[in-house]
Amino acid sequence: MRKHQPHIALEGKGLTLGYRRKNSRKEVLRNLDFQLFQGELTCLLGPNGVGKSTLIKAILGHVKPWAGEIRIDEELIQGQKPEQLAKRISVVLTDPVFPGNMTVGQLVALGRTPHTGWLGKLTSMDCEIVEKALSDTKTNAIRDERLSEISDGQRQKAMVARALAQDGQLIILDEPTAHLDLENRLEIMHLLRDIACRQGKSVLVVTHDLDIALETADRFWLMGRDRALISGLPEDLILSGQIDLLLPTEKYGFNLDRGKVEQKSTATKNWTIEADPSLRLWVEKALEKAGIAHLTQTAHIKREPFAIFYKEMEFNSLADFIDFLKN
Numbered sequence: 001m002r003k004h005q006p007h008i009a010l011e012g013k014g015l016t017l018g019y020r021r022k023n024s025r026k027e028v029l030r031n032l033d034f035q036l037f038q039g040e041l042t043c044l045l046g047p048n049g050v051g052k053s054t055l056i057k058a059i060l061g062h063v064k065p066w067a068g069e070i071r072i073d074e075e076l077i078q079g080q081k082p083e084q085l086a087k088r089i090s091v092v093l094t095d096p097v098f099p100g101n102m103t104v105g106q107l108v109a110l111g112r113t114p115h116t117g118w119l120g121k122l123t124s125m126d127c128e129i130v131e132k133a134l135s136d137t138k139t140n141a142i143r144d145e146r147l148s149e150i151s152d153g154q155r156q157k158a159m160v161a162r163a164l165a166q167d168g169q170l171i172i173l174d175e176p177t178a179h180l181d182l183e184n185r186l187e188i189m190h191l192l193r194d195i196a197c198r199q200g201k202s203v204l205v206v207t208h209d210l211d212i213a214l215e216t217a218d219r220f221w222l223m224g225r226d227r228a229l230i231s232g233l234p235e236d237l238i239l240s241g242q243i244d245l246l247l248p249t250e251k252y253g254f255n256l257d258r259g260k261v262e263q264k265s266t267a268t269k270n271w272t273i274e275a276d277p278s279l280r281l282w283v284e285k286a287l288e289k290a291g292i293a294h295l296t297q298t299a300h301i302k303r304e305p306f307a308i309f310y311k312e313m314e315f316n317s318l319a320d321f322i323d324f325l326k327n
């Protein structure tokens with residue numbers, strides 16, 4: 001079967017990265033190969049310290065490879081001037097430093113700088129792009145607020161808006177949802193996916209948020225402690241078990257049935273629970289957390305109104321049921 005190959009926006013080959021200090025060398029990543037595709041939202045995931053930020057710094061030209069190369073649209077990144085790269089890559093890093101008295105609107109307008117120059121005036125097209133970035137991220141209402149007087153989450157949304165206004169072909173965001181509440185996390189990630197898909201951009205997001213990444217990413221890049229990078233459809237990586245790269249110890253694992261990372265249970269369960277699968281899932285979870293591995297009789301669970309029937313008794317909440325089992 002012929003494979004459909006999307007356009008490769010960014011490619012790394014045989015990339016080895018590290019840091020030098022006086023007489024010592026610290027190798028962080030060795031011999032990496034990767035491809036970032038146009039029109040896709042890719043999430044880069046991996047345990048702390050494996051080298052995700054180092055890879056991003058290399059893509060931005062801030063860290064020079066010890067070996068190998070990175071190409072953006074087939075052109076080597078090494079050797080490109082920062083202002084050339086700024087037109088092609090929009091970035092949101094974890095600890096941005098901007099004057100606190102700058103307003104959200106001014107910050108977002110700054111995104112246009114690579115296209116206008118530092119003293120450049122915004123054209124009507126620049127203004128339109130800034131307005132769109134503000135409305136897409138729903139930061140319109142806080143456009144006149146100062147950066148020092150808004151919440152961390154609002155500041156984070158403003159940073160995403162600035163990256164959208166920059167309008168690079170490649171958008172790279174390092175933990176863009178770290179300070180956001182659940183709804184805003186989902187909204188920002190869906191927005192980024194939408195932008196990748198509709199505007200044909202390549203979006204790379206570094207994140208530790210596996211749930212939201214699973215919900216939104218077209219592709220995962222997984223980095224493990226062996227310094228390799230594995231790329232694939234999130235669902236393929238789950239089914240092949242490679243998702244466990246994110247969990248280097250034996251203690252936790254990805255539960256295929258529940259679609260979640262969980263502590264691996266060593267206790268054997270001796271219980272029979274009669275219920276719909278979705279009800280049973282939550283009953284089992286509560287029993288496991290309470291350390292209850294044994295039921296002497298079958299528990300029957302009913303939905304609407306919720307009730308547990310056990311030993312000719314009726315319980316209307318898991319809390320009451322567990323209380324009974326423990327006493």
Ligand SMILES: Nc1ncnc2c1ncn2[C@@H]1O[C@H](COP(=O)(O)OP(=O)(O)OP(=O)(O)O)[C@@H](O)[C@H]1O
Nearest residue numbers: 019020026028046047048049050051052053054055
């Ligand atoms: N400027 C530096 N000089 C020397 N070593 C560094 C430097 N920056 C990072 N490192 C080291 O490189 C390794 C990878 O760090 P990096 O920040 O890339 O990891 P990460 O995967 O982004 O981690 P996290 O998820 O915690 O953000 C770590 O061992 C770190 O100590």
